[in-house]
Amino acid sequence: MPFVRKLAGLVGFLLLWEAAGRLGLVDARVLPPPSEVLVRFGLLFTDRGFVAGAVSTVLSWAIALLCATVLGVGVGLLLGSVPALRLITMPVIEFLRPLPSVALIPLAIALLGTQAQTKIVLGVFAATWPILLNTSYALGEVDPRLLETVRCFRVSRWRRLVGVTLPSIGPFVLTGVRISASIALIAIVGTEFLAGGSIGLGQYAFVQGTSGGRMDVVLAATVFAGLFGCLVNAGFLAVQRRWVSWGSVASSSGEVAA
Amino acid sequence: MSMLEVAGLGHAYGGVDAVSDVSFVVExxxxxxxxxxxxxxxxxxxxxxxxxxxPTRGTVSLHGDRVVGVPSDLAVVFQDYSRSLLPWRTVAGNVEFPLRDRGLSTVERRSRVEEALSWVGLSEAAGKHPFELSGGMQQRVSIARALAYRPxxxxxxxxxxxxxxxxxxxxxxxxxxxxxxxxxxxxxxxxxxxxxxxxxxxxxxxxxxxxxxxxxxxxxxxxxxxxxxxxxxxxxxxxxxxxxxxxxx
Amino acid sequence: MRWWVRVAVLLGALVVWQLVSVLAANPYFPPPLRILEAAARLWPSAHFTADVLPSLARVFGGWAAASVVGVAFGVALGRSRALADYFEFVFTFLRTLPPPLLVPVFMLVFGISTEMEVVTIAFGTVWPVLLNAVDGARSVDPVLADTARVFRLSRARWIFGVVLPAAGPKIFAGLRVSLSIALILMVISEVVGATSGIGYQLGTAQGASDLPGMWAWIALISLLGYLLNRGLLAVEHRALAWSRP
Structure with missing residues (x-):
């Protein structure tokens, strides 16, 4: 029954959109109906420019997320366990974190050019914060009674880390990675969007949209990015349920500790 | 007339009986x-x-009227006091909260809150928030809330x-x-x-x-x-x- | 953390940065004093009314609109299973669309205008608020819901007196995420589709290869982000004082 409703909602949304275009309520050149976008979506995969762009975006995203995870967890663990270090870095982090990565785009382009390394660096910059903060925050949340219990059994330091601390912070870290996954995608696509001459989904949409006025292509590319995002998010949720099911799987949006 | 009359009451969750056949009166x-x-x-x-x-079977009547939905002159004190109080309202605010929809004047509401809090011995704590109170005090707040409601x-x-x-x-x-x-x-x-x-x-x-x-x-x-x-x-x-x-x- | 520790650490970081950048003498990394010079030249000038204020207005406009819509919709969806089901697929999909990709669409609809920027920001920021509001509204304790029914609360008092406060912590978490997304979208939409604003000036400085100027604008964005975040935290602290035992 819920599934029927969900499907009905989606179909209703598409029908409304289609009708709005067909009846001339909205300009079909501005917002092409879903039937056209779907056909265009299928044709995208025969477009070399799109395929190259999509591959570049997805690869950069994966690399950026991997780097951000290693960096975020590493530094987060360090800051979470050495209070003095946290004391001197937190004020700086507080200023750096709200800085949107896209503000650094002009600088990064001037410095690194319009190649893939630019968007990867900016993706890493944007995606590291949620992971880093979730990790260091989670360290403070490990139940002290649990640690004391384990110490009473004279478990070695190393096994305390691997057997107690890491599993305890696992759910938080994974939530951070999941948030970062979508932030990294926004940062990377945004960078491509602003970096003329680069290869990627963002640049593809920019060129098709602003010089060609091809909204059907722009929307089809957006649909691709959306589906990719959905898949990644669903994948993370599945992993979270499968392997760290002991931690409360944070809200569907996961912005709990963000 | 009896205050409460329960006749042949039964309830089943998905075919499994939780309450089978309960009848009693309260004067x-x-x-x-x-x-x-x-x-x-x-x-x-x-x-x-x-x-x-x-209920799946049977009836509940409150002074003769059959109960369908929550009747207006009934109050419940739940076991989980910490979950039935509004954490964002003060003690007095919690007691006063359900009185707002009863069409009482501000003066009447205030006097009922004061009376109920003095009955449970919490006049001093009127301005505190639930998290500042012990479990027993929190349960006294929910009792006061039920009393002020005059069910x-x-x-x-x-x-x-x-x-x-x-x-x-x-x-x-x-x-x-x-x-x-x-x-x-x-x-x-x-x-x-x-x-x-x-x-x-x-x-x-x-x-x-x-x-x-x-x-x-x-x-x-x-x-x-x-x-x-x-x-x-x-x-x-x-x-x-x-x-x-x-x-x- | 004490405020003077914070200030001391920040000053220390600035001194280190100054020393390193002077020693390195790399044109891409001007020393902070040069950036400060550029900032003193740019920030208080005509740019303040022509660029800084419009940018802030766009961020606030888009973010406020998104917050109102997100909270209203989110609470409704959170309290009605059926409604939530109908919108589930559509919203799950819409929220994963990277908002920068939609800028061309909004540009075609609204042209190069403030509306375009506000709509872009609103579209990108509405999802975290909405999804968190749904979560928060759903998380109202069942015992509390029973209590509300027993005392026959009116619908308005149930929503405003119980559901909204209960969802408060989640909603604020969503607002914080939205705020950082709002800044990202402000910059992107202003760089490509505006003739004023901090993002536009950043792009102009880039075109003129004015590196200290670029850094000054970046620093301003960082400062604004910091201040907005602080402000929101202060509001949250007051509004959610009850949730901290």
């Missing part, structure tokens, strides 16, 4: 305890009486199951005195045999799930009751033994 001014083993369907019974859950019938669902023994004894005495001064009719559900005997004018003993009333016992203990002497009397001991035997059966 105005009475304090009746329903006692039964854990998981026997006491809470389901209480939710049906409160109108929170439509014809007050339902209490295991109200003292989540507090420590000393607090529990204090709260039991509080219910007895408050009920005397407010002239309230109370129906209290508990799994504690001693508590039911100590508090009640009458005890209804429920069977294992699905619940039915297996025995009704009149508690002929004198008032006011006292935690030490009342519990030592022969009548008290006889009644608790009798109930324990009924529950074991």
């Amino acid at each position: 105005p001014g009475e304090l009746v305890c329903i006692v039964g083993p854990s998981g026997c369907g006491k809470s389901t019974l209480l939710r049906c009486i409160a109108g929170l859950l439509p 014809a019938l007050m339902l209490m669902d295991e109200p003292f199951a989540s507090v420590d023994a000393q607090t529990r004894a204090d709260l039991e005495d509080l219910v007895l005195t408050v009920r005397a001064s407010a002239g309230m009719t109370v129906l209290l559900v508990t799994h504690d045999i001693d508590e039911s005997v100590y508090l009640a004018d009458r005890v209804l003993v429920l069977s294992q799930s699905p619940a039915t009333v297996v025995e009704t016992l009149k508690v002929d203990l004198s008032s006011p009751r006292d935690q030490i002497t009342t519990r030592g009397t022969d009548t008290f001991v006889r009644l608790r033994t009798e109930i324990a035997r009924q529950i074991r059966r």
